[in-house]
Amino acid sequence: MSKTKTKSAIQPTREEDYPEWYQEVIKAADLAEVSPVRGCMVIKPWGFGIWENMQRVLDGMFKATGHENAYFPLFIPKHFLEQEAEHVEGFAKECAIVTHHRLEPGPDGKLVPAGPLEEPLIIRPTSETIIGHMFAKWVQSHRDLPILINQWCNVVRWEMRTRLFLRTAEFLWQEGHTVHATSEEAWQETRQMLDVYADFAENYMAMPVIKGEKTVGERFPGAVSTLTIEAMMQDRKALQAGTSHFLGQNFAKAQDIKFQSESGELQFAWTTSWGLSTRMVGALIMTHSDDDGLVLPPKLAPKHVVVLPIYRSDEEKSQVLAYCDSLERRLREKSYGGVPLGVIRDDRDIRGGEKKWYHIKRGVPLRVEIGPRDVASDKVFVGRRDQPKPSDMECGEFTANVAQILDDIQDGLYQRALHLRTENTRDIDSLEEFQEFFTPQSENKPEIHGGFAVCQFHECEELDEILKRLKVTIRCVPLDDQSRPGTCIFTGKQSQQIGVFAKAY
């Protein structure tokens, strides 16, 4: 055992080459693959199943907080994007543009674009402008407010680098857009949705997050304030997992979203927007998976239990399968996390070991192996994805406790992730220590190092340069920590706030 134990299902291991490990986990779990289209991925059923669960949970949360779903066009007329100055500047470089509406055969027989459009159409990188345009029509009176809208859709941002789920030219997300009569109410909405995201991350993804505010440099283009949830991946880098923006009156003024107040005067409205994308699937992978492949938090797993019948003769087969039928029936009556327990059976005619590893690599939380011996003793052989060794259980005990076992896995994953973050978060009060913290031992092939550094700081150009050199970014100013006066550890200037610093995706 000790001899073979060193070999993991995924190679390289996290320690050996984290980025490569990440790619291999996706491949081994059959979540997605690169497409023939530059920068775009194909999400395969197992990966899309995770996203569907994310959608289901989040959609429920949005509706519980009073939001409604709607749909707006994929195309945005170019001049819409030009309305808000900072917004244009932030997104112009990464826009895909449609300039024609027809194809015609060219001289060499190949199709060439014809019928140029009078005004080019931008493929939405985000929908503030098109939705704001509609809002301007919908809002007349204070009685029309608030407007609480969410849309599930795809967006395109023409990025240079591609990493499956983390950064692709096209990705899926939800974007919430709301309009309010007062600044206070819009702020409250911005905070509320950040809390919804944090709730989702911690209680469904089992991923601890830090809630914070982005600094000016990291803010959403056009926003007054951007709130974020930041998570630590297993390579100790930070991943921005969701953002909620207080847009103030910037977009309302740019797009003329006005209403008549109770007292009859015309006022600009206050807007917010908030979004969370398929990047969360990447976050989930990098938070929990191990050197044997994907590990899924049960609350978002497309399936919870896989039943693996084991038999040789036809006689054994009928016995074992009958037993599986009855077990599966009982399991399907159960529910977990508000949905029926997801049970699948794998009775493909392949070797048992191969089959077992197939499901380990895909991250199915529970494997139940049933052979003639188990049938005879009314036991099941239960393998938990979060534990190396399977164990025998009374069949009745298993079916009675399956939800609790899944909860236990869910909780264990959260605790493990929280532990990693706690272990690798450090309060730092000198530049020397900061540099040491973020400098790998070996320069050529940097080992996993660093983490979250919590430091007193003051935003300025000098700080930007230091951070750029170290490839570190300010993740956020944590909301939980009250601002406190002190000295910037980088420049010695007066400082009013502390920040979380990390290398980031």
Next chain:
RNA sequence: CGGGGUGUAGCGCAGCCUGGCUAGCGCGUCUGGUUUGGGACCAGAAGGUCGUAGGUUCGAAUCCUAUCACCCCGACCA
């Protein structure tokens, strides 16, 4: 968009420098057999316009030119 690299079977690669029989290897696939509470073994088989277009040559995966795509390092980013 700058700097570097790679395109050869479904996947991973060798061959290229120094041009030469019918382009190889590993994994996977298929067939047969032996196995069977564990990612097995043996034997056999299928599968390639060597990224694309042009050029040099008696002869090009190999040399030259152009082009496209992808990867890595920068700049940008949910």
